[in-house]
Amino acid sequence: MENKKHVLTTKESVILLLSVFVVGFCTIIYELLIGSVSSYFLGDSIKQFSLVIGLTMTAMGLGTLVSRLVKSNLIYWFILIEIILAIVGGLCVPILYFSYMCEPIYYPVMFILIMAIGTLIGLEIPLLTRIMEQYYDLRNNISNVLSLDYLGAFIATLAFPFLLLPLMGIFESSVFAGLLNLVVGIINFYWFKDKITFKRRAKLRTSAVLILFLLIGIFVCSKGLMKYWENNIFDDRVIFSKQTKYQKLVMTQNKEDIRLFIDGNVQFSSVDEHRYHELLIHVPMSLAKHKENILVLGGGDGLAARELLKYKDVKNITVVDLDKDMTDLAKYNRIVKELNQGSFFNPKVKIVNSDAFKYVENSNEFFDVIIVDLPDPNNSSLARLYSREFYKVVRKKLSKDGLLVSQSTSPYFSSEAYWCVNETLKAAGFRYTYPYHVYVPSFGDWGFVMASNVKYDLDKFKLAVPTKYLDKETFKKAFVIEKDIIRDNIKYSTLDKPAILDYYLQGWRYWN
Numbered sequence: 001m002e003n004k005k006h007v008l009t010t011k012e013s014v015i016l017l018l019s020v021f022v023v024g025f026c027t028i029i030y031e032l033l034i035g036s037v038s039s040y041f042l043g044d045s046i047k048q049f050s051l052v053i054g055l056t057m058t059a060m061g062l063g064t065l066v067s068r069l070v071k072s073n074l075i076y077w078f079i080l081i082e083i084i085l086a087i088v089g090g091l092c093v094p095i096l097y098f099s100y101m102c103e104p105i106y107y108p109v110m111f112i113l114i115m116a117i118g119t120l121i122g123l124e125i126p127l128l129t130r131i132m133e134q135y136y137d138l139r140n141n142i143s144n145v146l147s148l149d150y151l152g153a154f155i156a157t158l159a160f161p162f163l164l165l166p167l168m169g170i171f172e173s174s175v176f177a178g179l180l181n182l183v184v185g186i187i188n189f190y191w192f193k194d195k196i197t198f199k200r201r202a203k204l205r206t207s208a209v210l211i212l213f214l215l216i217g218i219f220v221c222s223k224g225l226m227k228y229w230e231n232n233i234f235d236d237r238v239i240f241s242k243q244t245k246y247q248k249l250v251m252t253q254n255k256e257d258i259r260l261f262i263d264g265n266v267q268f269s270s271v272d273e274h275r276y277h278e279l280l281i282h283v284p285m286s287l288a289k290h291k292e293n294i295l296v297l298g299g300g301d302g303l304a305a306r307e308l309l310k311y312k313d314v315k316n317i318t319v320v321d322l323d324k325d326m327t328d329l330a331k332y333n334r335i336v337k338e339l340n341q342g343s344f345f346n347p348k349v350k351i352v353n354s355d356a357f358k359y360v361e362n363s364n365e366f367f368d369v370i371i372v373d374l375p376d377p378n379n380s381s382l383a384r385l386y387s388r389e390f391y392k393v394v395r396k397k398l399s400k401d402g403l404l405v406s407q408s409t410s411p412y413f414s415s416e417a418y419w420c421v422n423e424t425l426k427a428a429g430f431r432y433t434y435p436y437h438v439y440v441p442s443f444g445d446w447g448f449v450m451a452s453n454v455k456y457d458l459d460k461f462k463l464a465v466p467t468k469y470l471d472k473e474t475f476k477k478a479f480v481i482e483k484d485i486i487r488d489n490i491k492y493s494t495l496d497k498p499a500i501l502d503y504y505l506q507g508w509r510y511w512n
Contacts, residue, residue: 015191016132019184020145023124024152025159029177030089030117031056032160037096037170038110040248040263043378044505055111056118063122070127075192076200078127082185083204085120087211090178092117093171094218097229125149161245169243171226175219182212234261240333244325251335258335259442260301262326262375269442270339273303276407278470279438279478280373280448281307284403286463286475287456288369292316295367295397297356297385298374300326302340305349308371309341310465317349318365324353357390366399372406376504377417383498386421390495391428391451398453404430405450411437411485412445414507419490420500425451427492434458436478445485 031052038048070077092113099109129145164173186208193201218225230238230250236259240251250261258270268276281304285291292315296304300321308317321327330336331344343349352359356374372394377383384390386406394404408421418435425433430451437447461475493500 012191013132015187016128017144017148019188020125020128020148021152022180022184023121023128024149025156026085026089026152026177026181027121027149028153028156029160029164029173030092030121032156033093033170033174033177034096034110034114036165037093039379040170041096041100041106043508044501045379045381051110052114055114056121059115059118060122062115063119063124064126065122066119067123067126070123073196073200074127074131075188076196076204078124078131079185079188079192079196079204080207081120081123081127082181082188083207083211085117085124086178086182086185086215088113088116088120089181090175090215091218093174094225097171097226101229101232165243166245170248171243172219172222175215175222179212179215179219182208182215186212233264239335240329242325242329244323246323247326249326249329251333253335258339260336265376265378266442267375268301268303272441273339274468275438275440276443276446277303277307278467279436280304280371280405280407282463282465282467282470283436283448283461283475283478284369284371284405284450285311285465286461287458288403289401290368290399293365293367293399294318294369294371295360295365296320296371296373297360297394299371300330301336302327302330302343304371304373305343305346306340307465309343309346309348314348317346318352318367319344319349320352320354320356320359322353322355327351327353356385357393360390360393360397363397365397366402367397368399368402370394370398370402370404372404374407376409377498377500378504378508380498380501383493383501383504384495386424386500387493387495387498388424388427391425391430395429395451395453401452401454403450403452403456405448408435408447408449409504410443410445410507411435411447411481414504415485415487416490416503417500417507418447418449418485419487420493420503421447422449423490424492424500425449429453432456434479435481437481438474438478 035049035052038052039045042048095113096110099106125145129142132145164176168176189204189208226241227238230241234250234252236252236254238250239253242249247263252259256271260267291311291313294308294314294317296317296319298321299305299319300323305317305319308314327344330340344351374385375382377386398404406421409417411418422433422435430453432452432455434450435447437445440446458479461472463470491499
């Protein structure tokens with residue numbers, strides 16, 4: 001019965017065209033999911049997305065070749081592929097999450113998943129095209145299939161960042177995409193079941209039902225599964241977890257130690273963050289000739305603002321952080337609010353949720369002190385905020401005697417990246433740079449670079465506010481750079497050639 005040629009009805013043709021649309025949608029979603037997960041875990045987003053796209057396209061080509069072997073029973077094979085893709089694609093992120101717990105196997109697992117998903121995707125379109133050639137002539141058939149496939153891909157590129165990621169997060173989005181593939185298989189099964197033998201119908205029905213219950217179960221239990229995963233990944237108990245539009249925020253607690261992680265990287269530890277923030281803030285503020293108007297780029301946890309508010313002559317503090325969920329955490333989470341002493345509720349503080357580069361470019365203000373408190377440059381998006389072009393724009397927003405300070409990763413664990421910040425500030429036109437560092441137990445040796453257009457005398461350091469760690473002796477010690485972490489012949493970083501990204505990943509990869 002299923003080997004007889006079947007002339008499609010209009011309704012059946014519409015079902016298949018809608019299937020093409022969903023297939024195109026899911027194809028891009030799976031690529032974005034795997035690329036995003038790998039970027040979160042391993043950094044270097046360009047490398048991860050390049051690998052995902054390259055391997056997927058290769059596997060799709062392989063799938064297209066394999067489709068030649070399917071000579072009959074096209075509807076049956078298409079439905080079967082959708083069911084298999086539902087389980088493999090739907091569970092790709094959960095599998096990657098749990099494979100990261102055994103990090104050495106992450107890349108092999110990722111490779112297998114991409115090749116499997118890509119091959120299955122490569123099988124879909126040729127089969128659909130051959131099925132629909134019974135209804136349309138070849139020219140219109142190819143046109144209809146490809147245009148709907150591309151349209152589905154386009155919608156996916158919009159839905160992923162604006163809907164799926166903020167509403168469901170990476171984990172649930174994966175399962176959701178798998179359910180979409182399964183729905184395509186079930187709908188086609190319903191419409192074309194009379195074209196499939198009874199024995200094969202039973203196999204498809206049983207497989208679809210089992211996978212449907214499995215995916216729904218995982219979707220419903222996703223929060224519990226994520227909590228289990230996080231508690232195994234992080235050393236301490238997870239007390240807060242949220243996937244925002246831009247990043248993964250996790251807070252852990254071990255007795256009095258509260259830690260915030262962004263995309264798996266520790267941002268602060270409550271037991272020693274004062275060392276970091278006192279060196280970041282009070283070194284430039286104690287030297288600055290004027291300190292009325294302050295700009296903080298990053299600093300969404302409110303801890304830098306807390307230190308700045310100790311100065312009575314500070315009139316305005318503008319905190320620019322891309323992620324509103326991060327600044328809301330600092331404002332409304334009881335624990336973080338207690339740490340930052342409610343700094344974001346102070347009338348002197350203005351919060352702007354915007355990209356730091358765009359904000360500085362478009363700002364008409366001039367600032368006495370600019371604090372660059374951004375995450376480490378572990379991906380291309382962050383590396384641009386450590387580029388010559390970025391620092392040039394920032395330099396133009398400094399008042400005549402203004403000071404800039406940038407957190408600059410670890411001069412010990414990533415020495416080349418640290419000195420790259422120094423060289424990049426010079427390349428951006430700053431006449432004077434002042435590298436310094438401090439030991440923060442939760443981070444290790446951590447570095448900063450201060451820069452100005454006029455010369456500052458470090459001997460004029462005078463601390464006028466209360467601190468837990470910083471004093472005149474620790475200030476002097478901070479500017480002593482041991483010769484075994486000094487690096488020469490370091491390139492500066494640009495938007496076109498982000499040298500700092502290579503330096504950073506090379507350094508941390510060695511120690512990890």
